[in-house]
Amino acid sequence: MTADRSTSNPISDVRMRGFARRTTVANTLVWLDDHLQALPPESVPLAELAGRVLARDIVSQVDVPAFARSMMDGYAVVANDTLGASSYNRLALQVVGEVLPGQPPQVGVRPGQAVRIMTGAALPAGADAVLPVEKVAVEKVPAEGERIFAQDAVPPGKNVGRIGEDIPRGSTLLQSGRRLRPQDIGVLSSIGITVADVVRQPRVRIVVTGNELLPPGSVPRDFQIVDANSPMLAALIVRDGGLPINPGIIADDPESILEAMRDDADIVLVSGGSSVGKEDHAPVLLGQQGNLAIHGIAMRPSSPTGMGTLDERLVFLLPGNPVSCLCAYDFFAGRAIRVFAGNAAEWPYRQSQFPLRRKLVSTVGRLDYARVKLIDGQAEPLAISGASVLSSTTRADGFVVVEDDCEGYPDRAVVTVHLYDLF
Numbered sequence: 001m002t003a004d005r006s007t008s009n010p011i012s013d014v015r016m017r018g019f020a021r022r023t024t025v026a027n028t029l030v031w032l033d034d035h036l037q038a039l040p041p042e043s044v045p046l047a048e049l050a051g052r053v054l055a056r057d058i059v060s061q062v063d064v065p066a067f068a069r070s071m072m073d074g075y076a077v078v079a080n081d082t083l084g085a086s087s088y089n090r091l092a093l094q095v096v097g098e099v100l101p102g103q104p105p106q107v108g109v110r111p112g113q114a115v116r117i118m119t120g121a122a123l124p125a126g127a128d129a130v131l132p133v134e135k136v137a138v139e140k141v142p143a144e145g146e147r148i149f150a151q152d153a154v155p156p157g158k159n160v161g162r163i164g165e166d167i168p169r170g171s172t173l174l175q176s177g178r179r180l181r182p183q184d185i186g187v188l189s190s191i192g193i194t195v196a197d198v199v200r201q202p203r204v205r206i207v208v209t210g211n212e213l214l215p216p217g218s219v220p221r222d223f224q225i226v227d228a229n230s231p232m233l234a235a236l237i238v239r240d241g242g243l244p245i246n247p248g249i250i251a252d253d254p255e256s257i258l259e260a261m262r263d264d265a266d267i268v269l270v271s272g273g274s275s276v277g278k279e280d281h282a283p284v285l286l287g288q289q290g291n292l293a294i295h296g297i298a299m300r301p302s303s304p305t306g307m308g309t310l311d312e313r314l315v316f317l318l319p320g321n322p323v324s325c326l327c328a329y330d331f332f333a334g335r336a337i338r339v340f341a342g343n344a345a346e347w348p349y350r351q352s353q354f355p356l357r358r359k360l361v362s363t364v365g366r367l368d369y370a371r372v373k374l375i376d377g378q379a380e381p382l383a384i385s386g387a388s389v390l391s392s393t394t395r396a397d398g399f400v401v402v403e404d405d406c407e408g409y410p411d412r413a414v415v416t417v418h419l420y421d422l423f
């Protein structure tokens with residue numbers, strides 16, 4: 001990321017004056033994307049790889065399986081010995097041994113012979129097929145041992161897993177940029193991988209300010225409210241591939257806020273104190289000590305959102321109102337965390353089309369984030385305003401984005417709903 005620094009930013013102090021202008025969401029994303037790239041790789045043990053993003057291709061150094069093996073319980077045979085076998089034309093074979101999984105074969109197979117074999121066991125020398133146990137009749141002959149009668153024919157290679165059939169040596173198994181799934185971890189284990197290089201997870205410092213705030217989990221009292229933003233942000237950060245750092249609420253004084261903004265992290269999220277109030281110190285600090293590139297965005301909610309850089313790290317100024325905080329995170333901070341972690345920049349939300357139950361009104365020149373509830377296959381608008389009503393997001397099934405060149409949508413218009421549930 002390019003380091004920016006400006007101590008004469010003309011939009012660095014809007015306290016008690018309001019925003020002279022607001023940046024469009026589109027232009028904000030242009031600035032943001034110019035500062036995003038995946039972090040350098042780190043080596044991580046196999047047990048911790050799930051959900052991480054590969055930084056380098058995985059090339060198998062072994063064949064899987066490394067030996068020809070039986071895919072059935074039955075008898076290893078020479079395929080030609082079964083030619084013409086049927087329930088009406090049973091062909092006799094002498095059983096000369098047995099091989100179990102994990103054991104080397106102790107005997108080979110010659111024409112007219114068979115070796116009892118279990119699923120997964122190595123095919124003995126001389127055999128080229130496996131006759132399933134269901135296709136034989138067994139007979140014990142005194143002084144001769146066990147004899148079987150083939151009741152079906154098997155061609156060469158039948159019921160035999162070839163060397164490298166699953167994974168050939170030298171093949172590219174998984175490519176760089178892949179987010180590892182549980183089954184990928186199993187495959188990595190199968191080729192002997194104990195450590196892999198993945199994109200480093202971004203460390204994300206949560207800076208929650210507000211003298212009116214009580215710690216998460218407290219009971220609201222007097223004129224104080226409970227911090228809802230930091231636990232919400234921490235969960236979102238984990239969802240998007242980051243590591244949240246949240247030591248607690250920061251006092252509303254410039255020194256404390258600046259010290260927290262300079263903690264060891266790749267990205268800083270300041271929640272609260274980002275608007276135009278007298279105690280909104282974070283924008284001034286970022287403008288004086290780093291670069292306040294954007295402050296005030298043409299969207300609702302989240303218009304007081306700001307962003308910039310401080311000591312070569314990205315800083316996002318998120319509104320204190322919970323819905324605004326969520327919206328600003330989704331549009332901007334979450335995008336940065338996902339890219340830093342090696343994931344796609346786009347929202348992780350599923351999308352689906354639904355008709356509106358009633359019209360959805362907006363204003364040209366401002367992007368709107370409208371929460372909706374799905375009722376009988378239709379999208380019922382809940383709210384665009386109400387930035388402090390976090391429960392509107394729990395009542396909602398998702399949200400609709402009304403672009404800034406649109407006055408809204410009429411009743412029954414089909415809209416794209418971004419669904420909060422990821423599955």
